[in-house]
Amino acid sequence: MTTPRLEIRNISRIFEGRRVVDDVSLSVLPGQVTCLLGPSGCGKSTTLRIIAGVDMQDAGEIHIDGRLVCDTLYRVPPERRSVGLMFQDFALFPHLTVAQNVAFGLSGSKLAKRTRVEELLHRVDLVRHIDDYPHQLSGGEQQRVALARALAPRPKIMLMDEPFSGLDNRLRDEIRDETLGVLKDEGAAVLLVTHEPDEAMRMADEIALMRAGRIVQQGAPYNVYNAPVDRDAAAFFSDINVIRGKVQNFLTDTPFGRFLTPAMPDGSEVDIIIRPQHVKIDLDRNGRGPHPTPEDGVPARAVVERARFMGAESLVEFRMDHDGSVLKATVPAVFLPRSGTPMWLMIRRDRCFVFPASGQERRG
Template identity: 75%
Template sequence: MDGANLTTARLEIRDLCRDFGGRPVVRGVSLSLQAGQVTGLLGPSGCGKSTTLRIIAGVDQQTSGEVWIDGQQVAGAGVFVPPEKRQIGLMFQDFALFPHLSVADNVAFGLKGSRTEKRLRVRELLEKVGLARFIDSFPHELSGGEQQRVALARALAPRPSIMLMDEPFSGLDNRLRDGIRDETLGILKEEGAAVLLVTHEPEEAMRMADEIALMRDGQIVQSGAPYNIYNAPVDLNAAAFFSDVNVITGVVEGALTDTAFGQFLAPGVPDGAKVDIVIRPQHLKIDFDRGGKGPSPTHDHGVWARALVDRARFIGKESLVDFRMEGDGSILTASVPSVFLPQPGTPLWIAIRRDRCFVFRHSDKPGPDAPSP
């Protein structure tokens, strides 16, 4: 697999499909990764992420489609390169260290060469992950975070061209997770491998990945840079997967939808059809009631609507306030930095950021990762 030119993708999968007993689990998945790129394969449990990863690794075989590494086909019709010849490193949630082997022997397990060469590579990697002092220790003597770093060193030891990571941080304590993620990302970037990170946590994908491929029901429904996929979701389910959302449902007349917050454009939607207007809690703005009157409409926030506080709670970095709208009794939630805890029943006025709203054609059957409107 040497000699690939600079424009050749390090990893490319084309129209990958996998059926189990006639049931499609992976449906037409295509991805391309360059050397040094981290792509997050993100989606809810059971959407086909891990199956895709296993096919790339060669421990499962696709029903149809192809896998290419550095311009050479390793899986497809009549082609199957065994896992040990694909130059792929693997990291899993359970670390899978050998308990009877020392840290050094765990890291050296997949290495070839003389004993001296192996020892030098092991020490180099253990120094990178800050564990050189544990070179002769055993896995049971290490913490979960330290074991994870040993597993990373072992996966990187043979200098794989591709690193596949399946929920590798989910078994770690929340207090350690962010730091270990950042350390791992730095080491992966230094090594220059193309990385495919399978995760069900949007925050993890956004923290680590250069690109995110959002997967649902065996298909990639949207892909792009984290900023773009967060701020331009393809549908309600995609928006709701990345954060809590408020959903206002309205009926279209003349490409416009009337709401308590004024009219919203719904181009291309026929009259009489429903749309969902989606807004994240941090993009609601709150103002005080002034004798039953609120602020005047503005270009950025449109019309203000009166609501009563239903519940307020402080959750550390912010406060969440549930409002019951006076017009239809629906509940909308706003997040407010720091402490803001108005009493239930307090009348306040709220508006929504027009430039942060998403308007989607209404679906009566939202997916499992979306809220009910």
């Protein structure tokens, strides 16, 4: 079994009586990219600072390659942890050239340092700027210099705190993909902090979803997206539709037919969650809709509230006949029915999630 390159065990950090980081554990293998994903203020950056050694935990341990580097009594200094850092602010030295920035912190002969600098600048396609200064570079180029500088000492672990947030969307995707390729080639264990689900899905081998100081779900992007642990986890990755119902005899009645809800107590309310891309749409045929099916349940009638073209897809909002609630559906390409158009909606049973209603806790 491969020893984790980075392992943190039961880390907690308390500020002014509040647990900013609360019993967090995770591990990252060599060459693996793990994204610590969550909303602003959930403790992601504090966790990163503790791993880097610039902040101290109140409980827990940090191990690198199976060796203890920090607990509440013992502490290896940050500069001896073989950890690279990248932040939103590239923090390049304005008075140093690109080559000098990348070489900063390197030891060894002048030739060895120059060789390493040129190797990395070739990898990030910036060797032509080797003698330029940071102010002569674009934002994307500065980001790549910062990456090269962080990788120059060959760190075992790369910690990245929202490093792409300062770039425009189109450039961000390009730089992220380039960065991921370089990091994979170097074999570093990468822990990336972000509040953007798309970034985590694009870059991560594993996602650790964080909320209020705790990791609430961890796994491969596919699993975290398709098997959320609760309503909030589902909503963090995309828009959701919520259909509320009450459980009776392990069944919940909805406008889309009955749902089997065997894990919920009788009389409890549940939220049935469906993402907009899994709502199916059919035409109204003189007040009639399609026939019910086991896969899609019973169709429910709705009226188009509004429709918007979003580029790769169209977003249509419907006002449901049965209670006036609004459901959203996304459709590939151009689909822009007029407001007031009656249609029939169905929801794929295999794409629904059932959770205790918001505000209720699961019992039993």
